[in-house]
Amino acid sequence: MKKIIIALFILLFASNVLSAPTDLMTVSPSATDDTVIEATDENSRNSTISTPYNVHSHNGLIGAATLFVASSGGEFTTITAAMNAASSGDIILVAEGTYTESVTFAADDITLVSIGSMENTIITQTDADVVDFSTREGCVLDGFTISLTAADNATDDVISGASDTTDDTFNIIQDCKIIATTADVISGWNPVGTSDGNYRFIHCEFEIDQNNIATAAVDAMVFVGGNVDLIDCIIDFQSTQTGTGNLIVLSLGGGSFTANIEDCRITLDSATTTLSQNIGLVGSSSGFTVNIRDTFIHAYTTASGDAIALRAEGAGTFNLYNVILDANNSDADEEAIDVTAGDTVNAHNVSIVEGTITNNGTLTEWGIRDENQRPRNVAGMYIGTVQDNNLFDDTTTGGGTTTMYIGNGAINVTCFTQYHSYQLGDKDLETGEAVRLDNDGLLYRTTSENDPTFRGLFYKKTAWRTAFGDELIQKGYEKIDAEGKKRQKDKKKDYKYKTKKKATKNDYAYYVAVIGDSYVKETGESVFLDGAWVCDEGGSINNGDFLTTANRAGYLKKQTDGLHHTYTAGKMRQDIIFDIDGINKTAYMDIY
Numbered sequence: 001m002k003k004i005i006i007a008l009f010i011l012l013f014a015s016n017v018l019s020a021p022t023d024l025m026t027v028s029p030s031a032t033d034d035t036v037i038e039a040t041d042e043n044s045r046n047s048t049i050s051t052p053y054n055v056h057s058h059n060g061l062i063g064a065a066t067l068f069v070a071s072s073g074g075e076f077t078t079i080t081a082a083m084n085a086a087s088s089g090d091i092i093l094v095a096e097g098t099y100t101e102s103v104t105f106a107a108d109d110i111t112l113v114s115i116g117s118m119e120n121t122i123i124t125q126t127d128a129d130v131v132d133f134s135t136r137e138g139c140v141l142d143g144f145t146i147s148l149t150a151a152d153n154a155t156d157d158v159i160s161g162a163s164d165t166t167d168d169t170f171n172i173i174q175d176c177k178i179i180a181t182t183a184d185v186i187s188g189w190n191p192v193g194t195s196d197g198n199y200r201f202i203h204c205e206f207e208i209d210q211n212n213i214a215t216a217a218v219d220a221m222v223f224v225g226g227n228v229d230l231i232d233c234i235i236d237f238q239s240t241q242t243g244t245g246n247l248i249v250l251s252l253g254g255g256s257f258t259a260n261i262e263d264c265r266i267t268l269d270s271a272t273t274t275l276s277q278n279i280g281l282v283g284s285s286s287g288f289t290v291n292i293r294d295t296f297i298h299a300y301t302t303a304s305g306d307a308i309a310l311r312a313e314g315a316g317t318f319n320l321y322n323v324i325l326d327a328n329n330s331d332a333d334e335e336a337i338d339v340t341a342g343d344t345v346n347a348h349n350v351s352i353v354e355g356t357i358t359n360n361g362t363l364t365e366w367g368i369r370d371e372n373q374r375p376r377n378v379a380g381m382y383i384g385t386v387q388d389n390n391l392f393d394d395t396t397t398g399g400g401t402t403t404m405y406i407g408n409g410a411i412n413v414t415c416f417t418q419y420h421s422y423q424l425g426d427k428d429l430e431t432g433e434a435v436r437l438d439n440d441g442l443l444y445r446t447t448s449e450n451d452p453t454f455r456g457l458f459y460k461k462t463a464w465r466t467a468f469g470d471e472l473i474q475k476g477y478e479k480i481d482a483e484g485k486k487r488q489k490d491k492k493k494d495y496k497y498k499t500k501k502k503a504t505k506n507d508y509a510y511y512v513a514v515i516g517d518s519y520v521k522e523t524g525e526s527v528f529l530d531g532a533w534v535c536d537e538g539g540s541i542n543n544g545d546f547l548t549t550a551n552r553a554g555y556l557k558k559q560t561d562g563l564h565h566t567y568t569a570g571k572m573r574q575d576i577i578f579d580i581d582g583i584n585k586t587a588y589m590d591i592y
Contacts, residue, residue, distance in 0.1 A: 065086070065087065065089075065090045065091070066090070066091045066092075066093060067082040067085060067086055067090060067091070067092045067093070068082075068092075068093050068095075069081075069082045069092060069093065069094045069095065069099075070094075070095035070097065071095070071097040071098075071099070074095060078099065078101055079092065079094060079099050079101060079103050079112070079123065080101050080102070080103055080104075083103060083104065083105065083106045083110070083112075084106060086106055086107060086110050087107055088107040088108045088109045088110065089109050089110075090107075090110055090111075091110075091111045091113065092110065092111065092112045092113070093113060093114075093115050094112065094113065094114045094115065094116075094121055094144075095114075095115060095116060095121075096114070096115075096116030096117065096120040096121050097120075097121065097122070098122045098124060099122065099123050099124070100124050100125065101123065101125070102125055102128050102129050102130060102131075102132070103123055103130070103131050103132070104129075104131075104132045104134050105132070105133050105134055105136040105139045106136075107136060108136050108137050108138050108139065108169075109137075109138040109139065110136070110139050110140075111139070111140040111142070112139070112140065112141050112142070112144075113140065113141075113142040113143055114142065114143035114144050116143075117143075118143050118144060118145055118175055118176065118177055119145060119177070121143060121144050121145065122144065122145045122146075122147060123144055123145070123146050123147070124145075124146075124147040124148070124149060125147075125148055125149070125156075126148075126149050126150050127148075127149075127150050127151055127152045127153065127156055128156060129155075129156065129157050129158075129160055130146050130147065130148050130157070130158045130159070131146055131158070131159055131160070132157070132160045132161060133159075133160070133161030133162075133171050133194070133197070133199075134161060134162065135161075135162055135196075135197075136161075136171070137169040137170075137171060137197060137198070138169045138170075138171065139171045139172070140171075140172045140173075140174070141171075141172070141173045141174070141176060142172075142173075142174050142175055142176070143174075143175045143176065144176050144177075145176070145177045145178075145179065146158055146159065146176055146177070146178045146179070147179045147180075148179065148180040148181065148191060149179075149181055150181060150182065151180060151181070151182040151189060151191065152182070154189045154190075156182075156189070156191070157190065157191055157192065157193055158178055158179070158180040158191045158192060159173065159178060159191075159192045159193075159194075160192075160193055160194060161194040161195075161196075161197055161199065162194065162195045162196045162197060169198065170198040170199060170200040170227075170229070171197060171198065171199050171200070172199075172200045172202065173199065173200070173201045173202070173204060174200075174201070174202040174203055174204065175202070175203050175204070176201075176204045176205075177204070177205045177207070178192065178204060178205070178206045178207070179206075179207045179208075179209075180192070180207070180208050180209070180220075181208075181209045181210075181211065182209075182210055182211070189210075189218045189219075190218075190219050190220070190221070190222040190251075191208055191218075191220060191221075192206065192208075192220065192221040192222070193219075193221070193222040193223070193224075194222070194223050194224065194225075194226060194228075195224050195225060195254075196224070196225045196226050197225075197226045198226045198227040198228070199223065199226065199227075199228050199229070200228070200229040200231070201228075201229065201230050201231065201233055202229075202231045202232060202233075203231070203232050203233070204230075204233045204234075205233070205234045205236075206220070206221065206233065206234065206235040206236065206237075207236055207238075208220040208221075208235075208236070208237040208238070208249075209238050209239075210237075210238070210239040210240070210241055210247075211239075211240050217246045217247070218237075218239065218247055218248070219247075219248040219251040220235070220237040220247075220248065220249050220250070221235065221249065221250045221251065222251045222253075223251070223252050223253075223254075223257075223259070224253050224254030225254035225255055225257065226254070226257060227257050227258045227259065228252070228257070228259045228260075229259070229260045229261075229262075230250075230259075230260070230261045230262070230264050231260075231262050231263060231264075232262070232263045232264065233263075233264045233265075234264070234265050235249055235250065235264065235265065235266045235267070236265075236267050237249045237267065237268045237269070237270075238269050238270075239268075239269070239270040239271065240270075240271050241270070241271065246276050246277045246278075246279070247268060247270050247276065247277070247278050247279070248268075248277075248279045248280075248281075248282055249266050249267070249268045249279070249280050249281060249299075250266060250280070250281045250282070251281075251282050251284065252281075252282070252283045252284070252285075252288060252290060253283070253284040253285040253288070253314065254285050255285055255286070255287065255288075256285075256286070256287035256288060257285070257287075257288050257289075258288070258289045258290075258291070259283070259288070259289070259290045259291070260291050260293075261281075261290070261291070261292045261293070261295055262291075262292075262293045262294060262295065263293070263294050263295065264295045264296075265295070265296045265298075266280050266281060266295065266296070266297045266298065267280075267296075267297075267298040267299075267300075268280055268298065268299045268300065269300050269301075270300070270301045270302075270305075271301065271302050271303055276301075276305040276306070277305065277306040277308060278299050278300070278301045278305055278306060278307045278308070278329070279299060279308045279309075279311055280297040280298060280299040280308070280309045280310060280325075280327070281297055281309070281310050281311070282310075282311040282312075282313065283311075283312055283313070283314065283316050283318060283343075284311075284313045284314040284316075285314045285315075285316060286314055286315040286316065287315065287316060288314070288316035288317070289316065289317050289319070290316065290317070290318045290319070291319045291321075292318065292319070292320050292321065292323050293321040293322060293323070294321070294322050294323075294544055295323050295324075296323075296324045296326070297309045297310055297323065297324070297325050297326070298326040298327075299326070299327045299328075299334070300326075300327070300328045300329070301328075301329045301330070302329075302330060303329065303330055304329060304330050304331040305329060306329070306333070306334070306335070307327040307328055307329040307334040307335070307355070308327055308334070308335045308336075308338050308355075309325040309326060309327040309335070309336045309337065309355060310325055310336065310337050310338070310345075311335075311337075311338040311339075311340070312337075312338070312339045312340060312343035312344070312345055312361065313338075313340040313343060314340075314342070314343065315342040315343060316343055316344075317343070317344045317345075317346070318343075318344070318345045318346070319346045319348075320345065320346065320347045320348060320350050321348045321349065322348070322349045322350075322543075322544075322573070323347070323349075323350050323351075324350075324351045324352075324353060325337065325350065325351070325352050325353070325355060326352070326353035326354050326355065327354055327355035328354045328355070333356075334354060334355045334356070335355050335356055335357065335358055336352040336353075336354070336355030336356065336357060337352075337355075337357045337358070337359070337363070338357075338358045339357075339358065339359045339360060339361040339362070339363050340360055340361055341360045341361055342361055343361035343362070344361060344362040344363075344364075345359075345361070345362070345363050345364070346364050347363070347364065347365045348365075349573065350365065417513050417515070417516035417517045417518075417529070417591075418513070418514060418515045418516055419456075419459060419511045419512060419513055419514060420455075420456070420511075420512055420514050421510060421511055421512070422437065422441070422442065422443045422455075422510060422512060423441070423442055423443070423510070424442060424443050424510055425438060425440065425442030425443055425444040426443065426444045426445050429443065429445060429458045429510070429554075430458065430554070431457075431458060431459060431460060431529055431530070432457055432458065432518075432529065432530060432531055432532055432533045432585055432586075433445050433457065433458045433533050433554035433555075434446045434454060434456075434457060434458075434532070434533060434549055434550075434554055434555060434556050434569065435454075435455055435456065435457070435458045435512060435554075436451055436453040436454055436455055436549075437453055437455040438453070443455065443458070443510065443512065445458075445553050445554040446549040446550075446553065446554060446555075447551070447553045448549065448551055449537075449548065449549055449550055449551050449557070450548050450549065450559075450565070450567040451548075451549040451567055452565075452566040452567045454548075454549050454567065454569050455512055455514060456512040456513050456514035456515070456591055457512065457513045457518060457529065457532055457533075457591060458510065458512060459510070459511035459512060459513050459529050460510065460511055460529075513529055513591055514591065515591050515592065516590070516591055517588070517590070517591075518531050518532045518570075518587065518588055518589045518590075518591060530585075530586050531584075531585060531586035531587045531588055531589075532547075532556055532570075532585075532587045532588075532589050532591075533554055533555045533556065533583065533584075533585050533587070534547065534555060534556045534557065534572075534576060534583070534584050534587040534589075535550050535552045535555040535556070535557055535578070535582055535583045535584075536557070536578050536582040536583070537550040537551060537552055537555070537557040537582075538550065538557035538558035538559065538560065539558055540558070540576070541557075541558045541572050541575075541576040541587075542572065542575045542576070543572060543573055543574050543575050544571065544572065544573075545558050545559070545571070545572045546558070546559035546561070546562060546563075546564070546568050546570075546571055546572075547559060547568070547569045547570050547571065547572055547589060548565070548567050548568055548569050549567065549569060552583075555583065556569050556570075556587075556589075558572075564592075568592055569589075569591070569592060570589045570590050570591045570592045571589060571590045571592070572587065572588075572589050573588045573589055573590060574587070574588045
């Protein structure tokens with residue numbers, strides 16, 4: 001978005017090169033390095049503009065109107081003045097500077113974007129609303145620091161809105177730093193709050209500070225009556241209040257809604273006392289759905305108040321995928337998960353650093369609990385502990401229904417892993433090796449990077465009765481059955497039929513794990529899948545990295561980007577520690 005808008009700004013204001021247009025102009029696509037942009041209007045008037053901006057691509061049409069704000073030399077000197085002059089579909093460009101004003105979006109589909117850095121393009125107020133989306137929808141706020149420095153009233157918001165929810169149009173806030181601070185006793189303060197409408201926050205950082213307060217309940221971020229997405233955001237709520245007011249980082253409610261939280265860090269650090277509750281995230285209305293992926297939620301208090309990482313209340317559903325929960329207080333009665341009557345929590349690969357579970361609703365857990373999934377610090381050392389002897393057993397209290405699709409830290413569990421069976425090209429494959437399916441229909445270990453013929457992880461030989469459907473083997477098996485031969489002992493020794501052909505290793509079928517978990521253990525079997533073979537050819541491998549085949553035969557490595565390609569083998573689900581040879585043969589991954 002910023003790249004396009006910079007190009008538009010140059011076209012509009014480089015009057016020494018290009019005369020002001022009176023009609024729509026098309027910007028020729030793809031300008032990179034120090035390139036020339038060609039602008040052509042419907043009267044075939046051509047002009048060229050040299051631009052100093054590197055590595056930018058400029059595409060598309062100059063829209064209805066583009067307004068420029070700068071503290072000096074701009075068309076407007078305040079954002080509010082530009083907003084009052086704007087209509088639906090307009091773009092407002094804002095130069096670097098500090099703008100002390102309250103900004104309210106004046107129409108639907110307005111884009112407000114900085115053309116400088118986020119750190120140096122600041123909208124601020126001391127004790128009043130900073131940015132209000134009002135009842136508008138389809139608007140964009142891009143690239144600002146939004147700051148509320150000294151709130152003294154419960155209605156002082158840094159971000160607010162009450163947009164229409166009649167359709168699925170979202171207001172988008174992206175690449176912003178959002179700061180709200182108060183040192184006053186304000187009970188009911190919600191510095192980031194919307195009462196209706198759909199909002200999407202992308203790559204945003206929130207800093208909420210409540211300083212030196214005696215007693216005041218604060219919900220740092222409140223979304224009511226609409227859908228909300230939080231993607232790749234950091235939310236940090238710090239409170240030094242010494243009273244009994246409840247503190248919540250993120251509160252979701254107001255009827256039936258959907259919230260998607262992905263790749264986020266949500267933290268609360270407080271000093272509240274006995275009667276208060278300190279909650280990381282709460283969903284509290286009938287019919288809501290909250291989907292949380294690859295996210296860390298932390299609720300901490302230095303005192304004895306309740307610390308709760310996640311609370312479900314109000315007859316809704318939480319779906320958790322690869323989530324780490326941490327709750328901690330001074331008297332060790334913290335809760336990682338609190339499920340009230342009528343609520344449902346579905347937990348997939350959830351790790352708990354600290355905290356117990358209270359379940360008075362419905363709680364279901366899928367996944368693996370073992371030491372390899374414990375969170376690590378930057379030095380690669382394990383931190384905290386994972387409750388890995390059945391996550392929801394003796395740590396769970398309450399009268400709800402708890403279901404566990406999980407065993408213990410030894411991984412003797414029924415995993416979600418699906419197989420296909422093939423015959424071998426390479427006869428010496430080992431369990432856990434990455435294999436490819438060749439055009440001859442046989443399995444071979446992978447030997448080159450980014451191989452799109454990757455089929456899965458080699459597992460073991462199939463049971464003879466179900467071997468691949470080879471007609472010769474099936475008839476031979478029936479003959480041995482009829483003669484009462486011992487099947488396992490005499491497979492090769494006595495295996496002959498009309499063709500007089502002896503059974504060879506290649507006549508049997510072999511399992512390949514093609515989707516699901518890379519850990520499978522079957523009681524009584526001498527061979528089991530104990531993880532994928534990975535190497536350091538692509539560098540370090542961490543939880544969440546995509547994997548692809550390596551040049552090292554039979555191994556996977558870290559993929560160079562985060563996109564899902566035809567050659568993507570799967571996603572890593574733990575931080576990898578390599579041995580002295582730069583390999584690990586027990587890596588836990590999702591096979592794609």
